[in-house]
Amino acid sequence: MEDSKKKICFVVQRYGLEVNGGAELQCRLFAEHMLEAGYEVHVITTKAVDYMTWKNEYTEDTETINGVVVHRFATEIERKKKKFDFINRIFLTGLLPKWAEKYWFKAQGPYSPELVEYIKENRNNYDAFIFSTYLYYPTVEGMNYVKDKAIFIPEAHEEPMIYLNALKKVFEMPQAYFFNTDEERVMANKHFDIKNIPYEIGGIGIDKLGDVSAERFKEKYGLDRYYLYVGRIEQAKNCELMFEYFNKYKKDSHDEDIKLVLIGKECMDIPESDDIIKLGFVSDEDKNDAMAGAVALLMPSKFESLSMVVLEAMSLNTPVLVNGECEVLRGHCKKSKGAFYYYSYEEFLHELNYINHNTDDMNHIKKNACEYVENNYSWDAIVRKLSKLINLTIKEK
Template identity: 40%
Template sequence: MVDRTNADHDVLLTKEAEEQTKNNGLKKKMYKIAFVVQRYGLEINGGAEFLCRDVAEHLSKYCDIDVITTCAIDYVTWKNEYEAGETRINGVSVKRFPVDFPRETKRFDKCSEKVLCKTHSIDEEMEWMKLQGPYSTKLFKFIEDSKDQYDFFFFFTYLYCTTFFGLPLVADKAILVPAAHDEPPIYLSIFNDIFHKPKAIMYNTKEEKDFVIQKFRNGDIPHDVAGSGVSLSEKMESNNSHSLTRKESFITYMGRIDESKGCGELFDFFQRYKKENHSPIKLIMLGKTVMKIPTHQDIKYLGFVSEEEKYNTLQNCDVLIMPSKYESLSIVLLEAWLCKKPVLVNGQCEVLKGQCIRSNAGLWYENYEEFSECLNLLLADEHLRDQLGNEGRKFVDKHYSWETIERKYLDLIERV
């Protein structure tokens, strides 16, 4: 453990946090820990970045945490939008470093087509990695120069430069949270080493763990499966609900509205379903959009909403739908189950399907016919929806309380 004499580095627990620590049976260890992630901010509410923020804020009750990240908000451009330097977000110290260059979309797309679809060289894979971004010389130098200042470095998601170039610099202190799934980039040979370098790995789901260990044969590295905690607190004020979500029957999608998230197929399936069925059901879309949303009287886009509005929408929906084929963990599924709502997911994603099987709280489809049948079944049977939703709530309460997640992260740190 790093010896630190400056008391300014210590995180003082509030009385409430001290009491919670005592009740949870978790001891406060004043480890100094860096969380490294490609983007970080209140405007970023999904994926590995949101998981990183959630875990950082919760572990800050027990450890002294700095987040090391870039000045970018947009993962498509990596444009520097945040001011470089140190700030605090929800009590956590955040150190931002500028990205060296924005992503050149045409060049990146051309390189991606080459390395993901055609015969190519290692040098071309390395070029793809740098174009993937975000590449920050100052961030990498800070990690290298600060190695002795931190006990551990958590790297969130394998896919970006912050992990690919940052983790090897501090491999003997690194814990990887890979957020990996069966997708084309993970088969690039440049990633073979990165899954063998860390001292430990924290997976989000059993499916992710099984896939990574089978793919990289790295089961000897200490590991555990955690995911993310979810809680309701004050977010359940239904009287703040959007008018659309109070008076209509609807299914909802929450997250980045993107072709890569299966939203294009969802729009196609939903519009076909409406043509073939005399159903008043609406599709409510929440989140940042990076693709065109079809003009349809029963597809409503509410945009990027607050946490309160998100939970209120979940409370009022009939079903949450998750059409993505590529997920390492779906936090929004956990949030839906916390609100006792059933889910309908893309069965081609082993993680989503596995979450539904283990929870007994959702259905899945692999084509339009199955999508239509499952949706008809759920919409027609309120008792089934309630039964699945109640099972989901039991599943979340048992496996995804923050007390459980905090304990798993702290136990893995102690093991390392």
């Protein structure tokens, strides 16, 4: 095929089978599907696994993962939480001067000048560079050297960092954009002058999950009825409020048997409770089984640019309840007519009561959710849209 000789390179802060994180998983799946479509696919990334520290844990400089060639570079500075929190507090006050923003990005990490130098030296070895995530050093510094070949997947949402002055230059550099949702595109256009830059809207492909068994999960972990949270368990995801709401819900609803099951890395203190079950990392089979068996999936985050786990749950006919303050998640609910959102505890309580006590309505709502995912998130469409942007970028050079 025509695309078989095209050599593309993804640039992302972390990459690997051991890496958790929605943007990183999306990038890996994009790379693997573009490989299947006939491209020669490389990835430039760091040796870090944990975004909290950026500690170098991978030892190989180059390896192949599922057919994708991965080039890894060491981070020069591990992120010191106290130091970064201090710098970040200054930033959040709005008192960080423009000249100091480079220190914020350095502290934010992953700081790897060697990675950026590789991009600079190898710009002619690739037809296109696809940068994932606006928030990190590899994108902010690396895109400078290949802006005429750059496609940008910003993973952006309305948060304080989007107001950094340095990002104006970054967002106006690429030749094309791949947005996860239309809400993300509108938000980016509000902050940056990018209306004349070509774009596609795609998100991610959601594979049909085959061997899924709710009963298998419940039997393995000794569970019956439960709500489910999947993702990093941290304050940045608003998990603290989720715990507060769940505990109040237990008291107000008199639903004595319901549990809250947590799947993902623990990055904050979790309340000690017999009703909150911490499973940590689990296999994909267990995660999918857990979603299939949940009374509802909860997504409390205010800042999401897509949320793959929400779409997966919808595809499994599992009710979803999200934070309405996140425009993207609220958009999934409104466009699908197949999920629920809340702004307050009272609405949280009301929606969960509705999910539990309206069986006939819920069957229709679940059907809407499943059809929404099937119609909007296929891998064929994702590959076609990315290929269009790659071809456009090559012609523009």
